[in-house]
Amino acid sequence: MNSSEHKKTFRAALLRTVPVMAGYTVLGFGFGLLLESKGYGFLWAALMSLTIFGGSMQYVAVDLLSGGASLISAAIMTVMIQARHLFYGISMLIKYRDTGKAKPYLIFGLTDETYGLVCGYDVPEGINKKMYWLWITLLDQCYWIAGSVAGGLFGQAVSVNTTGVEFSMTALFVVILTDNLLKKDSRIPAIIGVIISFICLMIFGADNFLIPSMAGIAAALMLLRPALCGGREDEK
């Protein structure tokens, strides 16, 4: 590729990532601010956004860090929150097959939003696919890091009363849940998730309910498979 082709590819990727730029800087900012309110400055935010690079995971991580969670419970929590990425990966196997040296980073950076951009849109005409996807992934991570660092710095510099800022995590999951309830395909799974987790919370208490919830959810979903598969073409 010559330099004008590089520019064209970069510009196409930049335009495609504009919505994620808005979302990631704001969500990242909230994360950085929340983390700072627990005593972890912007360098911690930068480190986590660089190495974990996962929105919902990092919000939960604030809770795990500040609560001094054990490594085992952090590991289990990570597996449960990130398990959906197994299925993103499965649907990207063919697309990312011939991406050569870029492949490890493309896979590492496959967040919900990057997945949405790469999977949801075609590569524009005359653009190098591999470089286009690489730029999208890299730009998204830059927005995320920039937002989280800005949030951390803001929290350090401005002495606002941040009591209650932790609700941003709750708000994030309430939005995702509402969105799932609106979609026909994910409505019943989401309701099952809420009901079983709530019952487990009542029985096992706040510190021990996640593992029984996950087991209960998996069992319920397998039991309801005939009913839930009914409307899906590929499962018939």
Place this chain on the structure above:
Amino acid sequence: MINTSHSLLLIAVMSAITAAIRFMPFVIFRSDEKLPKSVKYLGSVLPGAVMGMLAVYCFKSVSVFTPPHAAPELIAASVVAGTYLWRRNTLISIGAGTVLYMVLVQTVFS
């Protein structure tokens, strides 16, 4: 903030597992063999259910039995869901809900 070395270890665990999960499908399904149907099925229903669980997780420390009886959480969460139904905009809903919650716990319910 807890001690630095444990914090670093926690971040290492979370990032290693996150990366491992993202890489796993590419390692397991290297060839073009077809996916088992049960894996496909779980792939379609598990994300929604886990999000339901995480929403409950966010409320795990809230008590309805002691004052203020979860009022700030319930009010702010209703605003989040309501604005989302109205505008379908993630950022507006998170922003409005969080600011409202901060105002509630710092003034009305402080």
